[in-house]
Amino acid sequence: MQQHCEPEDMALLALGEQNQPCQEHVLSCPQCRQEFDQLCEVVTLGRASGGPDSLVEPSPELWERISSQLDTEPVALHTDVKALAEPSPSGGENVIPMARRKRTLPRWTGLVAAAAAGILxxxxxxxxxxxxxxxxxxxxxxxxxxxxxxxxxxxxxxxxxxxxxxxxxxxxxxxxxxxxxxxxxxxxxxxxxxxxxxxxxxxxxxxxxxxxxxxxxxxxxxxxxxxxxxxxxxxxxxxxxxxxxxxxxx
Amino acid sequence: MVSLLAPPVRRASAICETRFMSDLDVAEIGRQLAAGDESALAEAYQRWSRLVYTVALRSLPTAADAEDVTQTVFISAWRSRHNFNPEAGNVPAWLLAITRRRIADHHRKRRDEVSLEHAPEALTQDADISDQVSVADEIDELGEPAGQIIRLAFFDDLTHQQIAHKLDMPLGTVKSHIRRSLQRMRSRLEVTHAAAL
Structure with a gap:
């Protein structure tokens, strides 16, 4: 029996790339087969998922509906990326640290100024x-x-x-x-x-x-x-x- | 003086690091939430409302139903925050477990209303949807160039050679990104499944 597939080769095989020796090995090795099946599941789910761009934002009002039912002071979703770099100590507004991105709609409509960020x-x-x-x-x-x-x-x-x-x-x-x-x-x-x-x-x-x-x-x-x-x-x-x-x- | 504006300093910019949420951040949100910090719920909402809402949207007949479920999920999460054990699981997996229960409630209610018998089917379907959306969310978390490589492999069906050529990267780098990314998505699924039990 051929020795175990390289993990990289198995990942590529799960993506559907051709690799005869690796494929033959996977078919005959229960351990690799299990690993391979799990990777295939990930690939199948990923391809069926529509990708990250298919994820949908709920409407901006939804957080307000939730927030109003929490029996606590309303919590603001922060709107300024600078707050990420320098969480304000207090100042009345409730700035939440660590946010990766703000997910709601921009609030600066009408104040179109300049630039932004993203993924390549x-x-x-x-x-x-x-x-x-x-x-x-x-x-x-x-x-x-x-x-x-x-x-x-x-x-x-x-x-x-x-x-x-x-x-x-x-x-x-x-x-x-x-x-x-x-x-x-x-x-x-x-x-x-x-x-x-x-x-x-x-x-x-x-x-x-x-x-x-x-x-x-x-x-x-x-x-x-x-x-x-x-x-x-x-x-x-x-x-x-x-x-x-x-x-x-x- | 290299620039007109203040020269960028080579430093660990907080902003750069927030591009991709680390596991540490996820764990910290969980700890804060369990400790009753309501800003952690807002944080969790900002980060995972898309995840919850998309699963709901794909599982339920209307957007209004999906918003109702999303609302219920975050309110349930807040009210049952004391039951969340940050050492045992993470917040997105926990939110998805709640989401699936709320969706099941919704199906049950609907079945009672129109006496349909497709609930078991719906549950299997819901599990798939929740897995798919989790994987999509994880792709979003991969960072670059891993995210782009996976998008090209998944959605453009490019081989690793084609990706390496397109991005002008060594083959080994592309292969290793693919392997690591698939492993990350698999781990994400494992955590999600463990929380659903």
Missing amino acids: MGGAVVATITGQDTPSSVVASAELTPMPDGPDRGGQAEASLNRTDNGYTITVKASDIQGPEGFYEVWLLDGENSGLIALGSLAPGEKEATFPVPDGVDLSAFNAVDVSDEPLDGDPTHSTVTVLRGTLQT
């Missing part, structure tokens, strides 16, 4: 995954330029803040930019506090990438888009090597 997905990928083309309108834009003392990678780049039916997105377009030493990461920058929100990385050679903006980002503060060259060192913080930056303007 190329526009084409977004369309494929969600299966829908969300119409969007540009509400602010920025020309991204090299820093005076930073590296100049040539080319041209711009960023735009777009409003869609599902919230805000940021699109970064770049052409003829030289390749990074590590990889290019896109950030939102709070000019006053040098706070940073990582949006995601720019795939090599990608000319245009759109990032969904999580609700709750204070767009009047996080109004600059920054592109950094990140070394492949696993450190999630900014490398301080800014290659492009620009402030979003309406």
